[in-house]
Amino acid sequence: MEYLGILLFFFIAVLLGLAFSFLNNFLGPRTKEKLEGYPYECGVPVYDQEAKGVFKQGYYLLGISLILFDIEVAFLFPWVVVFKEVGLYGLAGALLFIFILTLGLAYEWRKGALRWQL
Numbered sequence: 001m002e003y004l005g006i007l008l009f010f011f012i013a014v015l016l017g018l019a020f021s022f023l024n025n026f027l028g029p030r031t032k033e034k035l036e037g038y039p040y041e042c043g044v045p046v047y048d049q050e051a052k053g054v055f056k057q058g059y060y061l062l063g064i065s066l067i068l069f070d071i072e073v074a075f076l077f078p079w080v081v082v083f084k085e086v087g088l089y090g091l092a093g094a095l096l097f098i099f100i101l102t103l104g105l106a107y108e109w110r111k112g113a114l115r116w117q118l
Contacts (some may be wrong), residue, residue: 061113065105072101 079086079094086093108114 061108065113066107068104072097073084 075097076094079090083090
């Protein structure tokens with residue numbers, strides 16, 4: 001009975017997703033657009049159809065950094081919820097985790113992953 005709210009929320013979310021998908025197919029335009037299958041990147045048309053372009057390494061490193069710090073928040077949130085129950089041992093573990101991530105950030109900063117140059 002404790003999880004009834006979560007189950008109800010999940011059911012409503014799935015139902016809304018299916019309903020919106022059905023309405024999109026039912027009420028949406030039926031004509032195919034001229035450039036529907038044409039690849040584009042951020043709204044800018046691609047001039048060559050081959051994927052031989054050069055990507056700056058900074059984009060990749062920034063993406064990895066953002067994922068890393070999002071995961072940090074995902075790991076620290078449950079710790080914050082049970083902060084009083086885990087005591088000093090949990091605090092030491094969380095501080096060690098934050099320290100390791102800070103070392104990773106310092107390493108990225110030192111290697112120039114956060115510097116944008118054209």
